[in-house]
Amino acid sequence: MGLKELLEKHKSSIVKKWIDAIFHTYLPDTSQFLKSQPDPFANPVGNAISEGLQSIFDELVSDPDWKKVRLFLDPIIRIRAIQNFTPSQSTSFILSLKTIVREKTAKQLENGSEAKEIRLFDEKVDQLLFLAFDIYSECRERIYSLKANEEKNKVFKAFKRAGLIAEIPEEQPDLNKSTVL
DSSP states (O other), X not given: OOHHHHHHXXXXXXXXXXXXXXXXXSOHHHHHHHHHOOOTTTOHHHHHHHHHHHXXXXXXXXXXXXXXXXXXXXXHHHHHHHTTOOHXXXXXXXXXXXXXXXXXXXXXXXXXXXXXXHHHHHHHHHHHHHHHHHHHHHHHHHHHHXXXXXXXXXXXXXXXXXXXXXXXXXXXXXXXXXXXX
């Protein structure tokens, strides 16, 4: 049995462990809530993570469409970027997939004939990590830009209230007067 078949066979347990790996990066109370609350409206973060990781795993097992993968990964990383996780904390859950896959498939892959398949799967996971880091960087850049614009607006409004800024009326050229050049 090849790696793809093993991954499909163990999909539910692999994805469950992967979801648990990301939930364990949160504080214990938050982690427990994310795991125990199945209602997507009461637990949008847990729902986004669960659905996203399931879809990402499906893509990684087959030939991934990286545009689709980005769509599934974006909400997960976006959430983690605004929660002030560091870049490594935001993306480390991706690497845990390699360990989980090896744990679930080790007994069936003992003969080593699937070494090339495992290496190719690892490369997909690495590519996923790079994509996650790009998304994280874009999100943080956007957050910093929004904060900078907010500060500029606060300063502008304060100056305006203090009378330090006044509107300069645009001068309209008088067409009746002749201009000497």
